[in-house]
Amino acid sequence: DVKVTQSSRYLVKRTGEKVFLECVxxxxxxxxxxxxxxxxxxxxxxxxxxxxKMKEKGDIPEGYSVSREKKERFxxxxxxxxxxxxxxxxxxxxxxxxxxxxxxxxxxxxx
Amino acid sequence: TQLLEQSxxxxxxxxxxxxxxxxxxxxxxxxxxxxxxxxGEGPVLLVTVVTGGEVKKLKRLxxxxxxxxxxxxxxxxxxxxxxxxxxxxxxxxxxxxxxxFGKGTRLSVIA
Numbered sequence: 001d002v003k004v005t006q007s008s009r010y011l012v013k014r015t016g017e018k019v020f021l022e023c024v025x026x027x028x029x030x031x032x033x034x035x036x037x038x039x040x041x042x043x044x045x046x047x048x049x050x051x052x053k054m055k056e057k058g059d060i061p062e063g064y065s066v067s068r069e070k071k072e073r074f075x076x077x078x079x080x081x082x083x084x085x086x087x088x089x090x091x092x093x094x095x096x097x098x099x100x101x102x103x104x105x106x107x108x109x110x111x
Numbered sequence: 112t113q114l115l116e117q118s119x120x121x122x123x124x125x126x127x128x129x130x131x132x133x134x135x136x137x138x139x140x141x142x143x144x145x146x147x148x149x150x151g152e153g154p155v156l157l158v159t160v161v162t163g164g165e166v167k168k169l170k171r172l173x174x175x176x177x178x179x180x181x182x183x184x185x186x187x188x189x190x191x192x193x194x195x196x197x198x199x200x201x202x203x204x205x206x207x208x209x210x211x212f213g214k215g216t217r218l219s220v221i222a
Binding site for chain 2: 004009031033040041042043045048050058090092094096097099100101102103104105107
């Protein structure tokens with residue numbers, strides 16, 4: 001069964017901490033994406049990557065960075081967590097022009 | 112910037128009723144995808160429509176792609192409590208660009 005796995009379902013971090021969210025896919029997909037999901041705002045694209053060591057900014061990249069050292073792994077980094085980054089974070093992968101496969105999500109709370 | 116407008120944002124209905132969710136844009140898409148998301152999980156693909164005017168059925172769910180490939184609808188017949196969830200439409204512009212997501216329709220079917 002194809003899978004996108006996010007490292008944590010729930011995380012609680014303190015303001016100012018550096019936070020790493022990890023995502024691994026086992027489908028050999030070129031494309032990987034990070035979204036955040038907030039009530040009333042829908043899914044908003046943070047960063048995406050179409051290849052190893054490649055990254056593109058999405059609609060809301062401020063306060064975030066990403067790393068893609070291997071094809072199967074795409075990491076989202078919050079350099080200095082703030083309370084307005086409390087959200088549900090979703091990772092997805094896809095082939096070019098294909099359906100997106102999502103992970104189960106990480107609910108991050110910054111206190 | 113391409114936008115997908117979904118309506119209604121919220122829908123609460125009794126078991127057995129019919130409903131329609133709409134997804135509209137001023138942009139043309141090469142395909143339109145519909146996802147369902149249950150609480151605490153990532154979205155899961157229901158269907159992809161590709162051809163203008165295409166109609167696809169998935170049990171009690173009927174999906175239609177507009178002739179001009181700018182809009183789509185999801186019709187549920189005789190809704191069941193198991194249909195409860197967040198329904199998201201997503202447009203694919205082709206080429207190597209990320210999907211454009213609507214903000215979603217939160218459906219609650221009451222027994």
